[in-house]
Amino acid sequence: xxxxxxxxxxSSCQTLETRVQRVVEDADLDGTVEKVEDMQxxxxxxxxxxxxxxxxxxxxxxxRAPSVQExxxxxxx
Amino acid sequence: MIESLADWLIYGIAGLSETTHWGKAVHFFVYExxxxxxxxxxxxxxxxxxxAVLPIERVREWIASGRLRGAEHLAASFFGAVTPFCSxxxxxxxxxxxxxxIPLGVTLSFLITSPLVNEVALALFIGLFGWKVTxxxxxxxxxxxxxxxxxxxxxxxGRYVEDWVWEIAQDRADGDGPERKPLREQLPAISREAMxxxxxxxxxxxxxLAVGAGIHGYVPTGFFQEYLAxxxxxxxxxxxxxxxxxxxxxxxxxxxxxxxxxxxIPLGTAIAFMMGVVGLSLPEAMMLKKVMQPRLLATFFGTxxxxxxxxxxxxxxxx
Numbered sequence: 001x002x003x004x005x006x007x008x009x010x011s012s013c014q015t016l017e018t019r020v021q022r023v024v025e026d027a028d029l030d031g032t033v034e035k036v037e038d039m040q041x042x043x044x045x046x047x048x049x050x051x052x053x054x055x056x057x058x059x060x061x062x063x064r065a066p067s068v069q070e071x072x073x074x075x076x077x
Numbered sequence: 078m079i080e081s082l083a084d085w086l087i088y089g090i091a092g093l094s095e096t097t098h099w100g101k102a103v104h105f106f107v108y109e110x111x112x113x114x115x116x117x118x119x120x121x122x123x124x125x126x127x128x129a130v131l132p133i134e135r136v137r138e139w140i141a142s143g144r145l146r147g148a149e150h151l152a153a154s155f156f157g158a159v160t161p162f163c164s165x166x167x168x169x170x171x172x173x174x175x176x177x178x179i180p181l182g183v184t185l186s187f188l189i190t191s192p193l194v195n196e197v198a199l200a201l202f203i204g205l206f207g208w209k210v211t212x213x214x215x216x217x218x219x220x221x222x223x224x225x226x227x228x229x230x231x232x233x234x235g236r237y238v239e240d241w242v243w244e245i246a247q248d249r250a251d252g253d254g255p256e257r258k259p260l261r262e263q264l265p266a267i268s269r270e271a272m273x274x275x276x277x278x279x280x281x282x283x284x285x286l287a288v289g290a291g292i293h294g295y296v297p298t299g300f301f302q303e304y305l306a307x308x309x310x311x312x313x314x315x316x317x318x319x320x321x322x323x324x325x326x327x328x329x330x331x332x333x334x335x336x337x338x339x340x341x342i343p344l345g346t347a348i349a350f351m352m353g354v355v356g357l358s359l360p361e362a363m364m365l366k367k368v369m370q371p372r373l374l375a376t377f378f379g380t381x382x383x384x385x386x387x388x389x390x391x392x393x394x395x396x
Contacts (some may be wrong), residue, residue, distance in 0.1 A: 008364070010165035016163040019279055032187065035111075039168055039367060043245050048133045048173035048254070059255045063133065 001031030006042045006062075009030065009068030016048060016051040016065040020075075034064035079115075082110035102294025109286050109332065113204040114275075117282075120200035121271035128160050129263045133170070134254035136160070137177040150186040150230075151177075152221030156189035159213060161274075164192070164360040168368055175246040180231010181238065188365075189381055190222030193356040197278060197328050205335040213396075214348055217388055218356075237373035248390055281329030292336035300340045312346050313389035317382060319355030324361075327354050344396050349389025357382055 005020055008069055009014025011025030020033055030061045036054075045054055053074065071077075083104055087093050136156045139145075145152050163190055167188060174184040194215050202211040257263070289323045308316070315341035331351060357378060365374055 008165045010162070010163055013165065035174060040245065042169060043172050046173070046176070048137065048169050051162070052168055052255075061159075061255050063128075064266075064297075067266065067269055070266060 001028060002056050002074070003033045004036050004054040006045060006047060006054060007049060008035045008037055008039070008042075008048065012065045013051040014042065016053065019065065019068050019071055020053065023071045023075055023077050027072065027075070029075060029077055031075075032054050080108060080110050083111070084252070090127045100294075102290040105293045106286055107206065108195055109289070110283065110299065113282060113286070113332075115200060116200040116204045117197065117275045118198050118271065119151075119256070120203075122268060124136045124159065124161060124196040125258065125267035125271050126264075128161060129260055129267055131258065131281055132254050133173075137174060140174075140183060141179050149179075149183045150223045150227045151219075152316040153183045153186040154190040154219045154226065155189040157222055158194035158219055160191060162191045164212075164358060164364055167191075167361050167364050172245055173241055175238075175242065176249060178249065180230055181235050182226045183362070185377065186222045186226025186228075188377075189225055190219055192361060193222065193352060194218040195355065197274070198331070198351070198355055201282070201328060201331040205331060206234070206338075209312075210211035210225070210348075213392070214351070217296075217348075218352065221381070221384055221388070225384060229333040229377065231374070234376060235371050237370040237376075239368050239370060241323050242368045259381075275348050278328040281326055282332065283333035285326075285329035289332035289336035292340060296336075296340050298340060313349050313393065314386045316346050317353035317357070317386050317389065320350045322359065323354045324358040327351075327371065330354055343393045345351060345389045345392030345394070347391055349385050352388070353382070354386045356385060375383040 003020060003024065005013065005017045005068070007016065012044055017028065017033070017035055023029070024031055026031055042050065045052065045059050046061040047059055052062035053060045053071075057077070066074065078387065083196060087100065087104045087107055089094055091103070093103055095101070097105075140149055140153055140156075170191075173182060175181070199211060199215060202214050206214075334342075334347045334351060338344055362374065362378060365377070369377065
């Protein structure tokens with residue numbers, strides 16, 4: 001599973017990244033977490049608000065930092 | 078109701094006197110903290126719900142649809158007001174609108190109003206200044222975005238947008254965004270995020286209220302009328318310039334501004350100052366620098382700044 005956190009470093013972008021890391025570690029998911037900060041890369045996914053969560057190329061959420069519980073559902077943990 | 082509760086707590090239970098500086102200050106702090114806390118909770122929940130029903134992708138689709146028949150600038154400005162603003166989202170928004178086929182001027186209408194009128198500012202304005210001033214603030218903010226976006230759109234500034242942006246904008250995007258659950262199921266998440274916003278700004282608001290309370294209690298009424306406000310014809314532009322670096326503490330500054338108004342600073346000057354704090358944000362400028370060439374960036378912030386100063390003078394003359 002290829003997990004990407006899109007965002008340029010606002011506080012909720014950091015919150016999302018931390019939560020995703022935690023879910024992946026706790027559930028021992030087989031996946032990589034990558035932070036994408038380059039604006040041109042971010043725009044390729046067509047998101048209009050950051051932070052956004054992308055799993056295997058599909059945008060799962062944008063404009064907010066979902067809770068740990070919600071992330072577990074989104075990541076199938 | 079909250080006022081009588083504060084009266085009872087401060088003057089009754091705590092036994093402070095209404096006539097002492099300390100009593101007045103503590104009363105102001107307790108009363109405003111409860112009132113503003115409630116308003117912040119209500120407004121952030123409301124905005125969260127609006128945003129869940131009307132995600133930005135749908136707003137883009139609606140504005141781009143051509144069904145608005147000339148009201149695009151007004152609509153973009155209005156939606157800019159009801160959409161929560163984060164400076165880090167200004168580029169994705171900017172490019173996303175252009176990708177949707179929305180003209181530059183309409184996109185700028187959105188970008189001007191979005192930071193200017195936001196949920197936190199509205200809650201604080203209602204709490205500190207009442208409905209009338211809040212409506213004047215929000216209304217003039219939306220009008221500013223509408224008119225300036227329209228004007229900037231006609232000025233042919235498209236060539237000052239960075240080339241890579243236009244390249245990306247060639248790939249038309251009109252998606253609906255990530256899948257969303259029905260509003261009912263989103264409510265817990267909306268509430269949790271609203272709480273996160275409120276707890277995030279709480280330290281600033283409390284600090285601002287504490288300073289405001291001090292001013293209310295200890296500075297004599299009309300103090301600034303005598304020493305500052307009345308005499309200086311450049312008070313408005315000066316306050317707007319002073320406002321620019323204060324973006325990070327916007328929510329803490331409003332309570333202090335309210336206290337200053339109560340002591341004689343003219344309301345128009347105060348509104349211009351607040352618009353400068355939130356509307357001329359350096360973090361947003363730093364972000365937009367990546368997509369706008371210096372000329373466009375300067376024109377954008379310059380016209381917004383000058384218009385805010387003009388509004389300040391106007392309000393001082395008529396309010």
